[in-house]
Amino acid sequence: MGLDLSGRQYANVPLQEKQRLFDEVKADLRYDDYLFGCYECGICVAACPSARFYDFSPRKIAQTMAREDVDLFYVMLNDSVWDCSQCFSCDVCPRKNSPGGLITLMREVAVKNGLPSAQQALEGYGRVVYKIMATGTQVSPDMLQDNAFPDWGPHVKDISQNLDVWRRALPPDTMHTTETSWRVDDKTIHELYLIWHMTGVMDMIKEVDEGLFMILQDVMEERLEDAGYDVSFD
């Protein structure tokens, strides 16, 4: 059973609410660069890796927005946008649309408004988000061990066996360990925290994951206070 495009599943959401969210996407400055008109030709679907694995169509995203079909928009906003890997292969569009770009805008609106779908989509990433936001970085090569991330698949074991050799083959410095990669320069960390605070990222986190927000708030406010900044995240 594929995605239900009838909109029945969201029949209880008032049209004004769907329209409000639609208008918020449309009001984004980037919108006019991401959508012209849609031929409904399917070239974006042909180029899309996600479309091979999921019931997902970048064409339907562009179509829905071009048609200004707010009911269908709400379906897409709550389901389809989370199936995209944001690789922008869909930018092949002959009309110069960017379905992936539209999805970026839709995801931002979903997160900012704390939609259940956004909360659900980001649920599994709490640890990742925490690590990235608290340290500015997440995975280091030495974390690739055969039993560390079973969900990454069996090939991780093979890779981890000769990891040192693989890494030496790459020109950039990739030999960071958990030890070094999570040790971030004070100035960098302060700037990161301030950027996330001032650009509204912390507000977005608060909308989708209150608990995570509170943990990050403790960490960030304390380190900023120690450095002499008077910042409140509330």
Add this chain to the structure above:
Amino acid sequence: MSERPILVVGGGPAGMEATRGLAAAGYRAVLVEKRDELGGTPVSGSYAALTPDFRDAGEAMAEMAATIQGDPLVDIRTGSRVTDASGQAGAFAVTVEGPGGSEQLEVGAVILATGFQHFDPGRETQQYGYYEYDDVLTLVDLERMLKTGQVLVPSTGKPPERLCFIQCVGSRDRQIGNEYCSKVCCGVAAKESIEVRKLVPDCRVFVFYIDMRMYGYWEPQIYWVSQEQHHVNYIKGIATQITRTKDGRLLVRGEDTTMGRPMEVPMDMVVLSVGMEPSPGTIEMAGVFGLALNKYRFIDTLGGALDTVTTSVPGIFACGAATGPADLEDSVSSAAAAAMKAIGVVRRAALAGST
């Protein structure tokens, strides 16, 4: 011996352009038009603006007419018809009946520019209820409405909130027998959709189509503009039926093919994008001049893609929508080609006669 004049039948864009071309080259032309005024279907059909450039149709036709009216080489006979013809290339005798009675003319060649008529959507099938519902119109009906500067739902007198076009009505249809594409309806619908959106900005406009055929520059001139600037919705899928809802609105039933779902949408107005069929004048003149018609009863041309005007009778040429669906660009281009070929016939006849 000097050249005989060339007879042009039909005073629409093609006939006027053929006549203008003949006179410009210094040849005498007799233009016979059954209606009382020149301008052809754009005038008799009350077109508001031309496709694709939005020129005022009446003005544009008057401008074409002005290029031949008063030219001493041009003999314009409106309210007249050709009733009989005999002879051969270089020397035809034709009978023209007009307000002043019947007259026989000697002409060297003939150009038929007798055009098309709009498909009558009630003729073969009533599936869209054209004669049943006041709010189901054709492109031509909407054109007439646009000319008044107002788009109003006929049954309520109010501006429409939702209006749709249904493409390919009477075209590309084996059931009806018109297997051809009528070429202009996509462009005309796109043009009218822009005009509707301009006149009634709150009206949502949809175009239900099989393929959108926007040749050459029509693509950026009207199709993209309608979609990108005026937010006209193009939906691939043709309505199968129109019914009425309890509140008196029209209900259009079809498939939203690219979304893969059935569709049942209310509309205040439905505009049928009717195609072209040979005009009665085209069929009548083919009879008078003994020309072969093609399968669809347009005048048959023999030269394929590289000669669009030569008919089955030497010395007689056809142009514009008399030979099949044609837009204005096609019509004036083939008219010029026909004029040049007709000049060739009378000039060679004159040269042969003088030796």
